């Protein structure tokens with residue numbers, strides 16, 4: 001996961017893998033095909049290796065369901081999700097996830113939280129600590145190694161959660177509205193930091209959001225989902241390069257892209273607010 005592992009010519013992570021999603025539908029509840037909720041309806045999508053891909057859609061359209069299916073946290077009912085390791089049949093260290101509510105162990109310090117996954121990998125103690133400290137540094141939490149989550153702000157807790165997930169070196173990073181619980185300013189700072197972490201690690205990222213600006217700011221490509229039952233309506237290439245440190249939100253292309261995408265999601269957002277879920 002460290003920057004040294006990036007391919008010198010392409011600046012990409014040669015170990016990153018893509019995700020093939022083929023004709024995936026998902027239904028919650030009901031009996032004998034009757035009742036319940038159809039969350040996803042025939043989703044087909046290719047997530048490319050090394051790309052930052054946003055799933056954008058209104059509340060309840062099935063974004064989290066799709067992410068949890070990719071993560072292997074809920075079983076695939078119909079269709080196939082496949083990575084280089086084969087079909088997804090359950091959770092695997094290949095795929096790390098960051099949740100909205102940080103999901104840190106409250107009784108463990110930042111260092112202990114970051115060490116948690118590494119202990120399971122069976123690395124020698126010295127190597128585990130070095131790795132954990134490397135990722136704590138990467139998310140700018142050096143000096144807070146011995147702090148407990150309750151002693152940290154929301155943004156810091158989410159940085160710790162990102163360090164913990166990155167430390168086990170997943171090939172795919174799944175993020176479920178990770179900044180949704182943060183105030184607007186912290187959110188903006190975290191978006192900038194995440195983009196910069198991604199530029200240094202070049203993992204394949206799937207990032208769930210219902211925020212158009214966030215998707216345009218972070219992603220290389222954006223899949224726009226319809227209101228429930230979720231379908232992929234458009235896949236948009238954001239298509240502009242960002243210079244490190246550049247305040248991209250001021251660029252005319254950024255504003256135009258945001259307006260274009262809002263035009264595509266607006267009707268779905270209205271439909272979602274009118275349907276009970």
Ligand SMILES: Nc1ncnc2c1ncn2[C@@H]1O[C@H](COP(=O)(O)OP(=O)(O)OP(=O)(O)O)[C@@H](O)[C@H]1O
Pocket residue numbers: 028029037038039057058059060061062063064065066210228277
């Ligand atoms: N465990 C569950 N049991 C029954 N229905 C569920 C379950 N999880 C999700 N749903 C329903 O499936 C639909 C899709 O939910 P999901 O959380 O995937 O959407 P989402 O796009 O991530 O929403 P949000 O942006 O509000 O988090 C919703 O109507 C939701 O109520």
